[in-house]
Amino acid sequence: MRFKKHIFICTNQRDNGKRCCGQEHGLALVAAFKKELKDKGLNVEIRAQRAGCLDACDFGPSLVIYPEGIYYGNVQLNHVSEIIEQHIIGGKTIEHLKINF
Numbered sequence: 001m002r003f004k005k006h007i008f009i010c011t012n013q014r015d016n017g018k019r020c021c022g023q024e025h026g027l028a029l030v031a032a033f034k035k036e037l038k039d040k041g042l043n044v045e046i047r048a049q050r051a052g053c054l055d056a057c058d059f060g061p062s063l064v065i066y067p068e069g070i071y072y073g074n075v076q077l078n079h080v081s082e083i084i085e086q087h088i089i090g091g092k093t094i095e096h097l098k099i100n101f
């Protein structure tokens, strides 16, 4: 496997007035994850990238981390460090952000 973990961050943009992560700082989240992973030297093994709709729009801004398949919702820019420290490095699920479908 090329990457140990993959973070897919929804940046889907809708023009029909429906809620979408693209209008709720989805792209800024991608940039923040990329920067922090790089700053911590984790970007070789951990990949963060933009994704289309994850079908979790009501919980947005949303992302999913593989291989665990854990979805996080209502992710704000100030959650980026917490997700990297607790989940990516620490291997713990962050219960207050986890989406329970």
Ligand code: FES
Pocket (backbone or CB within 6 Å): 010, 011, 012, 013, 019, 020, 021, 022, 052, 053, 054, 055, 056, 057, 058, 060, 062
């Ligand atoms: S628009 Fe982001 S999950 Fe659907």
